[in-house]
Amino acid sequence: MSEKNKSDMLRAPFKLEYDYERSTGPIIGKFFEGLSNQQILGTKNGDNVYVPAAEFDPITYEHLSEFVELPETGTVKSFTWIDQPRKHHLINKPFAFALIQIDGATSSILHMITNCNESDIEVGSRVKVSWSEEKTETIKDISHFELINE
Amino acid sequence: MKDIYIIAYAQNPILADAKAANEVELIMPVVHEVFRQTGLSQKDIDFTCSGSCDYLQGAAFAFVEGLSAIQTNPPIKESHVEMDAAWALYECMLKISSGDTESALIYGFGRSSPGNLDSIISLQTDPYYLSPLWVDRISYAALQANTLLQHGTISHDEMYDAIVESMEFAKSNPNALVSNAPSKEEYVAEQKLSTPLNKFDVAPVSDGASAMIICTKDFAKNLNLDHVKINQVCHNIESSNIGTRDLSTSTSLLDLSTKLNLTNLSVDIAELHSQYSHEIVFLKKLLGLDNTSVNASGGPLSGNVMMAAGLDCIGKTYEYLKSKDVTNGLAHATSGPCLQQNMLLHMERVK
Numbered sequence: 001m002s003e004k005n006k007s008d009m010l011r012a013p014f015k016l017e018y019d020y021e022r023s024t025g026p027i028i029g030k031f032f033e034g035l036s037n038q039q040i041l042g043t044k045n046g047d048n049v050y051v052p053a054a055e056f057d058p059i060t061y062e063h064l065s066e067f068v069e070l071p072e073t074g075t076v077k078s079f080t081w082i083d084q085p086r087k088h089h090l091i092n093k094p095f096a097f098a099l100i101q102i103d104g105a106t107s108s109i110l111h112m113i114t115n116c117n118e119s120d121i122e123v124g125s126r127v128k129v130s131w132s133e134e135k136t137e138t139i140k141d142i143s144h145f146e147l148i149n150e
Numbered sequence: 151m152k153d154i155y156i157i158a159y160a161q162n163p164i165l166a167d168a169k170a171a172n173e174v175e176l177i178m179p180v181v182h183e184v185f186r187q188t189g190l191s192q193k194d195i196d197f198t199c200s201g202s203c204d205y206l207q208g209a210a211f212a213f214v215e216g217l218s219a220i221q222t223n224p225p226i227k228e229s230h231v232e233m234d235a236a237w238a239l240y241e242c243m244l245k246i247s248s249g250d251t252e253s254a255l256i257y258g259f260g261r262s263s264p265g266n267l268d269s270i271i272s273l274q275t276d277p278y279y280l281s282p283l284w285v286d287r288i289s290y291a292a293l294q295a296n297t298l299l300q301h302g303t304i305s306h307d308e309m310y311d312a313i314v315e316s317m318e319f320a321k322s323n324p325n326a327l328v329s330n331a332p333s334k335e336e337y338v339a340e341q342k343l344s345t346p347l348n349k350f351d352v353a354p355v356s357d358g359a360s361a362m363i364i365c366t367k368d369f370a371k372n373l374n375l376d377h378v379k380i381n382q383v384c385h386n387i388e389s390s391n392i393g394t395r396d397l398s399t400s401t402s403l404l405d406l407s408t409k410l411n412l413t414n415l416s417v418d419i420a421e422l423h424s425q426y427s428h429e430i431v432f433l434k435k436l437l438g439l440d441n442t443s444v445n446a447s448g449g450p451l452s453g454n455v456m457m458a459a460g461l462d463c464i465g466k467t468y469e470y471l472k473s474k475d476v477t478n479g480l481a482h483a484t485s486g487p488c489l490q491q492n493m494l495l496h497m498e499r500v501k
Contacts, residue, residue, distance in 0.1 A: 028278050050394060052279045058389035078300070078397065080292035080344040088269035088284045097289045097344070099393055108393035110280060110293075118345070123300055139282050 024137075027055040030067065035141035038131050040070045042105050051105040052139070058107075072129035073148065074102040074109075081118040091144065094118065100127055100145060112144040126150055152247050154380045155370035156497070158184035158363040159465035164327040164453030167263040168357035173207065177219035177259050180361040184255070188363055188373060192221040195363070196251040198228045199242050201235030201258040202457045205270050216259060227251075234258060235360065236423075236460030236483030236493055242364055243383060252369045258458035259359035267355050267456070275487060276390050288352055288426075290392070290487035292344035295428040297397040299346060304431040306346065310337050312430040313350050313451060320448025327453035328354050351427040353454030360458040362465055378471045378479075379500050384409045385493035387486070397488055400436060406494045407437055415496060418476035419443045421463035423484045425450045433482065433489075442480070446470060460484065464495055471499040 024032055027043060031053035034041040042051035043064040050057075054064055079098035085091060095114035098121075102109060113127060127145040135141045160183035162176055185191055192198075198220065204212045213230045222228070231237045235258025242254035262270075268286035275281050298304045317331035332340065332350050340348040370376035386402040388395050395401075407413070420442050424430040430451075434444055445451075447466040450459050460483025467479040479497040484490075 024278060032278075050391070052391075052393070054391055054394065058391055058394040078293050078297045080289050080296055080347075081342070082289065082344050083342065086268060086286065086343075088266065088272065088286065090284055097283075097285055097293065099293060099397075101393075107391070110285060110392055111283065139279050 025055070027053050027064065032137040032139070032141070034069075035139070036135035036137045038072070040072055040102055040129070041067050042070050042102070044068050048106045049104060050107045051102045052109050054107070068104070070102050070104045074100045074105070074127055074145070076113070076121060076123055076125040076127060077101050077108050078123060079113065079121055081121070083118065090140075095144070096121055098127075098145070111139075111142055113146065114144050116147045120147055153367040154243055154246055154364055155367060155376055156362060156364050156378045156380065156464070156468045157370050157373060157375040158187040159360070159468050160184050160187070161325050161360040161458075161462055161465060162358045163325045164455055165357045166327060166354065168261055173202075173216050173259050173261060173359070174219045176261070176357065176359040177216055177257055177361070180359050181220055181255070181257060184361045184363050188375060190253070190363065190373075192226065192255070193224075195253050195255045196227065197242060197245050197254045198226055199230065199238040199245075199254065199256055201231045201233050201238040201256075201461065202260060203232060203274070205273055206260050206262060206265065206456060208265065216257070219257075220255070234423075234457050234460035234483055234485055236464060237385070237485070239362065239364065239461060239464065240383060240385065240493065243380070246364070246366060253363065253365040255361065255363055256461065257359060257361040258455070258461045260456035260458055261357040262355045262456050263357050280392070286344075287487065288347055289344040291352075291426045291429070292347045294397045294488040295346050295351075295426065298428055298432055301398045303398060303435065304428055308431040309346075309351060309427040310334060312427045313337070316430065316445060316449050316451040319446050320452030323448045323452060325453065326448045327356055329448065329452060347426060347428075353425040353450040353459075356453050356455045358453070358455035358458060360455070360461050360465060362461060362468075377500055378468050379498050381496040381498045382410055383493065383495045385491065387491040390486075390490070392487060395488070395490075400489050400492065402492050403433070403436055403489070403494070406492060410494055410496050412437060412480070412494075415478055415480075417442045417478050417480045419446060419467060419470050419474075420480040420482070421445055421447060421449065421466045422482045423450060423460045423463050425454055425459070427451065429489065437480070439480075460493070464497075467495075467497055471497055
């Protein structure tokens with residue numbers, strides 16, 4: 001093919017990627033927006049308050065739309081300690097995955113706890129959010145939780 | 151539902167690493183084996199359904215490649231579930247019950263060795279709240295194990311005993327991948343992956359495939375293979391929002407056991423899709439299987455092919471009912487973190 005023919009060829013840019021962003025919708029989106037402002041929001045159904053915000057009641061399947069703001073402290077309901085993090089984990093020092101019930105919520109959020117020893121954590125331990133410096137409107141706006149003494 | 155019979159089942163010997171063998175080469179032998187057992191061929195099968203996980207192969211629609219293992223010319227009626235093949239069997243049962251299908255071929259396959267199973271399974275969870283945190287499958291299971299230990303539902307000793315019993319059973323299963331139990335000292339000294347679980351508590355990363363043929367009563371009778379009937383099947387799922395679930399019990403399994411009237415069935419043998427030591431202890435207690443022979447194949451702790459292990463529980467139950475003088479079998483399949491989705495089948499040996 002001559003140089004001239006080459007320049008005559010039709011060309012279009014091609015990016016190998018999904019050219020769209022996934023919307024997180026009005027409930028999860030609002031919860032993430034809250035996180036980016038260092039706010040913990042939950043959705044409410046009667047006496048039940050779900051954190052992270054649930055779009056549907058997990059028992060009755062009702063649509064949820066009422067939000068409440070909750071504090072950034074909570075209680076450990078269950079945890080598993082990882083002394084030697086594996087390569088996909090986000091924290092590369094000993095940490096725990098834990099189910100944490102935010103004060104005022106009736107469900108738990110699954111997140112990480114670090115900057116402590118395994119023997120320091122027990123079911124019932126009190127924890128507080130440690131925010132990520134850079135906010136991305138994702139669950140990772142919470143960097144992790146840390147133990148607190150009250 | 152119509153009476154549905156299992157008439158054949160085959161499983162590849164479970165491998166730690168199938169090396170150069172691809173999925174097709176794992177599926178072909180088991181499909182040929184179920185045809186050999188029945189004298190049927192693909193043209194006698196009305197409907198085919200498979201179960202696999204595209205994430206394991208690392209490509210969208212990777213399951214389509216699996217079809218190269220079966221004869222698809224002339225064209226066949228076919229489907230796939232991105233789940234354990236136990237749910238492929240469920241789809242086939244619905245298809246037969248709806249009336250336009252007499253026979254169905256089911257196969258499930260998975261090669262977990264090429265990738266990192268922990269992180270791959272993590273990708274299958276909630277993409278907003280869970281998957282970005284890379285919660286691995288062992289840590290999910292560990293959260294439930296700790297909850298059960300905390301509630302006193304299970305004990306560390308029972309977890310160890312469950313491993314020993316599984317490995318003892320696995321010694322007589324020629325397809326088992328592992329059959330050696332650690333000594334109590336080794337078990338206690340072993341580094342925990344995610345407390346309280348160490349590598350002995352976790353089913354091994356496995357490669358393999360399994361296949362099964364089911365059909366209507368008349369179809370089975372004509373082949374003189376009407377030995378094992380699926381009396382009842384039901385499945386149920388709990389919320390994907392793990393923080394709203396009560397991990398100290400299983401609401402889905404309690405519901406299924408009521409639907410199956412399990413307390414009034416005298417179950418002789420059961421195969422549970424228990425991928426962790428604590429799940430064996432927990433499920434036995436929850437389902438009231440104290441007087442039942444459980445996981446006589448060694449269960450998933452002796453080999454756990456992703457997307458086939460649930461079908462294997464059904465297949466192993468079928469094999470025992472066919473060959474031993476017992477009547478009632480219970481098979482369990484599960485999917486998702488902490489036994490999120492469950493299926494129970496009551497199977498009966500027909501005299």
